Amino acid sequence: MLKTISLNVNGNPCSGEVEPRTLLAHFLRDTLRLTGTHLGCVVGRCGACTVLWNGTPVKSCMVFAVQAAGDEIITVEGLVQDKRLHPLQEGFWKNDAVECGYCTPGMLMSAYGLLTKVSNPTEEQIKKAISGNLCRCTGYRNIVTAIKETAANFPG
Ligand code: FES
Ligand code: FES
Structure with missing residues (x-):
């Protein structure tokens, strides 16, 4: 029905x-x-659908x-404003935080969710926020760096 x-x-x-x-x-x-x-x-394990x-x-x-x-x-489509990448997306791009890109929409949304609530997160808070998102390519280091750098100028 x-x-x-x-x-x-x-x-x-x-x-x-x-x-x-x-x-x-x-x-x-x-x-x-x-x-x-x-x-x-x-089945709720990879986080790609966040x-x-x-x-x-x-x-x-x-x-x-x-x-x-x-x-x-x-x-993730909602992050783009006036056809411009969101600073978080720019941060991922500048920090080579994307390889195949499959996990990227989910990573971005977990990071966005964190930054809308915590203006200057610690590395531990960032790691916890993306702990439900699996990436088989980047090793996570660049993703954490991208989120940390973006947090400094995050527009909300
Ligand atoms: S597709 Fe939803 S968690 Fe993997
Ligand atoms: S960039 Fe390939 S799975 Fe994360």
């Missing part, structure tokens, strides 16, 4: 029909065509779309 849900995604009101079992990740990718949210494990749900980073493969009805979601 399909159910119509309405929610706010990246500042825009959106609606669509979903089955009760439809994952938020699938709704974002397949219905709204926001394919920046990546799918990896689909988005902000009412301001908190969540793995969108662990949330049913109907649970997010009426709520606010921010995906």
